[in-house]
Structures are given as structure tokens and as C-alpha cells.
Amino acid sequence: MPEVRRLLPDPSGTRDPVSRERLLERGFDRAMARAFSMSPDDIIGEVKASGIKGRGGAAFPTGVKWEGVRSAGGNQRYVVMNADESELGTFKDRALLEQDPLGALVGVLIAAHAVGAKKAYLYIRGEYREVEMTMAKALETLRSSGWVGTGAVDVEIRRGAGAYIAGEETALLNSIEGKRAEPRVKPPFPTVKGLFGAPTLIQNVETLANVALLFAHDVDWFRQFGTEDTPGTKLIGISGHIERPGVYEVPFGYPLADLLRDEDLGAGVRGTLGSVLLGGAAGTFLSPDEVGDSFLDYASLRRYGASMGSGALMIFNDTVKPVWVLKKLAHFFADESCGQCVPCRIGTRRVLEMLDQGGLGTRVQDMRELAEAMRDASICGLGQTAPVALLSILDRPELQNA
Amino acid sequence: MRDEKNAAVLLRIQSLLRDLGRERSQLLPALWRVFDEYRYLGPEMIEAVSRTMNIPYAEVYGVASFYALFDNAEGHRPIYVCTDVMCALAGSEELLKASEDFQRGTTVSVKGAPCLGHCDAAPALFDGRATIRRATKEALAAAIRGEDHA
Ligand SMILES: Cc1cc2nc3c(=O)[nH]c(=O)nc-3n(C[C@H](O)[C@H](O)[C@H](O)COP(=O)(O)O)c2cc1C
Ligand code: SF4
Ligand code: FES
DSSP states (O other), rough: OOOOOSSSTTTTTOOOOHHHHHHHHTTHHHHHHHHHEEEEEHHHHHHHHHTTTTTTOOBBBBHHHHHHHHHHSSSSOOEEEEOOSSSSTOOOOHHHHOOHHHHHHHHHHEEEEEEEEHEEEEEETTTOOHHHHHHHHHHHHHHHTSSSSSTSBBBEEEEEOOOGGGHHHHHHHHHHHSSOOOOOOOSSSSTTTTTTSEEEEEEHHHHHHHHHHHHHHHHHHHHHHHHSSSSSSEEEEEESSSOEEEEEEEETTOOOHHHHTTTTTTBBBBEEEEEEEEEEEEEEEEEEEHHTTTOOOOOOHHTTTTOTTTEEEEETTTTTHHHHHHHHHHHHHHHHHHSSSSSHHHHHHHHHHHTTTTTHHHHHHHHHHHHHHHHHHOSHHHHHHHTTHHHHHOOOOHHHOO | OOOHHHHHHHHHHHTTTTTSSSGGHHHHHHHHHHHHSOOOOHHHHHHHHHHHHTHHHHHHHHHTTTTTTGGOOOTTTEEEOOOOOHHHHTTHHHHHHHHHTTTTTTSSSEEEESSSSSSOOOOOOOOOOOOEESHHHHHHHHHHHHHHHH
């Protein structure tokens, strides 16, 4: 089955991605008109019926989140688009914003209308300066349509400054507030107590782009692809030892092996497949056999303790030792830990030390205990999931000596 | 001399931040404006931001020092070479090594960086404004020379 193109526009299109013509071509004017003719409750009902789940990693049902923000008290509310994308091997939000900047923005406006927010922020990774410029132009297009600005929703771009942890939702809120981007203890969740203490909806770029598509069409159209449990399509960033690295859109439920093999997708592994790291730095290593019988769907991947996370699919041929990758990951986490809590600050360093000392063969029990302590006692997802890739290798002896 | 320089920095920063709100939530945008001007956030810049925005020095320093992109030495322009997994497989260590020669006698400082989000075109470079995809030694040398012509 070939690649699907819904989130990613037709590459043969010639319209300027930030232009009003593109807006019309993509049906986003229709999406806005339809959503704004609906009551907030009906919008939220439709998002729920579509089955859209968060694409930033946690796969939380989007409509349920919107309902949480809408029903929270107070009269000030915010929407935040999370474009901090700094997860290792992850570049799908960049590709999406380059190719279709208006989609995610229209999603922001619909979300703001549904939850009752008058102000939205686009938090863009500091290294994505070109994306930021594109988004500023796209905002102008929407401003001249009267959809952004005073009287409508005020939208402000925020530039990150080189901190992976700022992508964690509560750290991102602190960053916008002008504080250090350190995660907050949850609960309270941002839906109840977020930006400046007000209920806040934080959503990944790709999630919001899905919302724009949903309202440009309808629930039946949306559910034409994907599975009953996870409808729609997913952007996957393939990199490493693959003939055609890039971002591809496929339906949920797609066979992993086909992503690597299909001519208009990965088009084949360079060399002999050694392993795959799925989901980013806190992802799971899969062996070639596991890749062969896995599908892009949460239940299928769960059999192997894996998740698609941010949609990163890193391909390694048999010249790459997974232990080398693990050391890179351990460095990444030790550098990017915000240092706020002890299990993560110390734990990420200890993992690195053990790997440097060759602990994979000798310190298995110590590593498992450390991983458990980090999972149970860290404040945020970084510390909780930092040892996941390591554990996946401990569970797969066949990849240890590769 | 020192006082004069600091006074000049304060004046310049006050004018850079003139149209920016004074609320705490404008601190990160303020730091970016200052960094884009000086490519450096030294004590005199922190002091000037602190006075202009009416935020304690320690708070401004705490925020500025949190972010990797603000970590840069005075008088240098940073160029980032991604040394993360995919770019390392595509030869970024050699790029970093070659840069030692290229940057001698220039005001550029070449640094290793975590994943830049361009793994589909490894190895990737970031020159502070733009990304260079599928970077070669020649591209890196050109990026470094660009500084000297500026
Ligand atoms: C360390 C860390 C980094 C994260 N970085 C990002 C990111 O760059 N982009 C993103 O959308 N979500 C990121 N997340 C997930 C967010 O916390 C949050 O769950 C997400 O933005 C919610 O949006 P969604 O429901 O649309 O997925 C990160 C989480 C953690 C723990
Ligand atoms: S788990 Fe790590 S990154 Fe998260 S708050 Fe604790 S120290 Fe910071
Ligand atoms: S690993 Fe270098 S850009 Fe992602």
C-alpha cells in the first residue's frame, strides 16, 4: 500500500505553503467556517468521535483533554502548540510545519474556540529558525483573514533556546512564563492549572494538524484510515541506514517492515538490518524478527514493550553495536536532565558510568534496580523513561553482542 | 572604561527592549533579542536586562544560564555540529575534527550539539540562523568563512 497524503500535502502542488490560496486548496477555510458554526460542546464531541489521540508521545485522547480544559474553572484559558521537537531521531513536526504550516495553526484556532481561550502560544524549538519564519508568515495570512489578532485569538510565537526538557509540557509552561524550563510536579495537570495558573491546553503540532483535517472533512472521512482503536494516519520519521530517509505518512496499523521496504517509503535497508530503535531516545530496540511482525499500532507494539512515541524510526544495520547507541543515549539524558530531582540527576550519570565500565555484561541486576528507582521516583517523563532503551537491550540478549 | 562600556550596553539594551512588555513572561524573548545582538550574555548584559525589565539579577542569570543556545563566549559566533546518533553514523565526528583547522584564526567557535531534528539529512549543522543539511567539510568551511566576511 502506498503512502497516504492527508497531513502532508500533495508534493506536486505549487501554492505557496503560507498563502491564502493554499488555505483554500487545503479546505482550511471550510474547516474554520464549520467549526465556528458549531458550539464548543459539539466541537469537542466531534474530536472525541474522531478518536484523535495526542501525537507528541503519550497518545492521550485529545477530545477528553479539551473537555478537561473547557470544564475547568476561571475565565482565562490558554492554548499552546508544542513545536519544541528535540527528541532524538524526531523531525516529523519540522517537516509538517515546513510543508503545511497553516494546518496546525488552524488546529490551534479551532482548539481555542472550543476550550474558550483568547490567547495561544506557538512554542518553537530555538534551532528551527526557518520554521519560525514560516510560521510568522502563516500567522499573517490568518491575521488578514481576521481569524488572528484583537477580537479573535491572539497568537504569540515563542522561541525555545536549546533545552530538550522544555518540550515537557509543564517545563514548557515555565519557559513561557520566563522561568527556568524545569518541569512541575503533576498533579495539578496543565488542563486545570497551567499557564499563569489558568487551565491550559497543550498539544503537539501533528495533533493540531489532525484537528484541522477533521474539520475540513468529517468523522467518517477521518476514520477511513487507521484502526478502530487509533483512527487516522501517523507521521513517521525514518533515519539511519535506510535508502530514503524522510518523513512518511501511513495509516495506523501499517506493518513496520513495509515502512522499511516499500519503494515510496524507506525503500530498503542499507546493509543487513541489525536493529531498530523505535520512539526516540526513550524508545525501544526491536530485533529484525520483531520488526517483521509488528504493526504501527499501540496494542501490537505493546507485545514487545514498545511504543511509537514521537514517531521516530531509527534504522541500524549490523555494523552498528546497540551498546554504542545506548552510550549516546545515556550521554544525551545526562546532559539534558534538568537536575531538579535526585533519581534522574544521579541516575542518568550512573547509567552512563556503568555503560562506560562495560556494565551490560556484568551489572545487569544493578542496572535494573537503578532503572526501577528512576521510573518510580523521578518527577517527569525524562527521568522516568530514560532507562527504557537500556532495559529493552537487557531484555534482548541477541542484540547485546551484535 | 568598564563603566563606560556597561553604560553603553545598558543604553543599547534599553533600546532593543523598548517595545517589549515588562512582564516576567517577556524575559525569554528579551534574552533572545539581546543574544541576537551580541551573541553573548555576559554579566553586563544580564545586569542591563535585569535593570530594564525590573527582574532581579539572579533570576535573569538563572534563566539565561539554563538554555544551551545562550551559552557562548564573548566575541565568538557559534556553529553547531550535530554529534548525535544519526549524524555520528554519517561522519559528524570527522567534521568536528576538521573544524579545528578551519576555525583557527577566526572568531567562530564550533561546538557539538544534540540532535538538530534533521536526521533525514545527516550530518546536520546549525549556524545560529539556518540549518545546513547533508553537511560536508566544504560546507562547514564555508559557514566558518562566512563569519569573517560579515
Ligand atoms: C522530556 C520530554 C520532552 C518532550 N518533548 C516534547 C516535544 O518536543 N513535543 C511534543 O509535542 N511533546 C513533547 N513531550 C510531551 C509533552 O509533555 C506533552 O505530552 C505533549 O505536548 C502533549 O501533546 P499531545 O497530547 O498532542 O501529544 C515531551 C515530554 C517529555 C517528558
Ligand atoms: S526527572 Fe529529570 S528532567 Fe525531569 S524534573 Fe527530574 S531531574 Fe528534571
Ligand atoms: S541525529 Fe543529527 S540531526 Fe538528528
